[in-house]
Amino acid sequence: MGKKLFIMMLHGPEDPELATIPFVMATAAQASGIDVKIGFQGRAIVLAKKGCMEHVFAANFPPLKDLVDTYIDTGGEIFLCGPCVKSRNLKEEDFIPNAKIVNAPTFVNEVMNSDQVLVY
């Protein structure tokens, strides 16, 4: 079994740099053969809305959408915090197809099953 990295994201499109860096780390980890999963909580939820990532650009990094596409194509998964989704009156169909709505026990399970965790 390969190594596992879990990344928790808390920033959304209001902070393009902190919305992009987790996917920079994730794709770099994947390029090192590491299995990566990403969780979105709080404002990060908005990023997973259809049509949002396309508009997030941080200086000196590739466009967020390109990184997310690479991440998904390489087998990466995205988990969305269920209560955070409800707070924003959003539903599963509002999100990109690869994002899965979960709750705290799933996040705890993913964290405990990972070798390392990064929080942004």
Next chain:
Amino acid sequence: MGFEAHKTFDARGMLCPMPILKTAKMIKEIEVGQILEVLADDEGAKEDFPSWCQQTGHEFLGMEEEEGYFKFYIKRTQ
């Protein structure tokens, strides 16, 4: 240093993390035991390629400094 590379990949001008993402793909295009040459102009690359090799197990053979860029030599080990 004079390593004989079987493939050269030009990562100059690419934004992080693209050089390492593309390198991970390129190394699969050579045979085990062959050498990949990567050209990069990012100062951080001097640390990045040895680090990537440490994580992946590929062998970092060394680097050469050219005018405004670096040449990195990586041997595919698996």
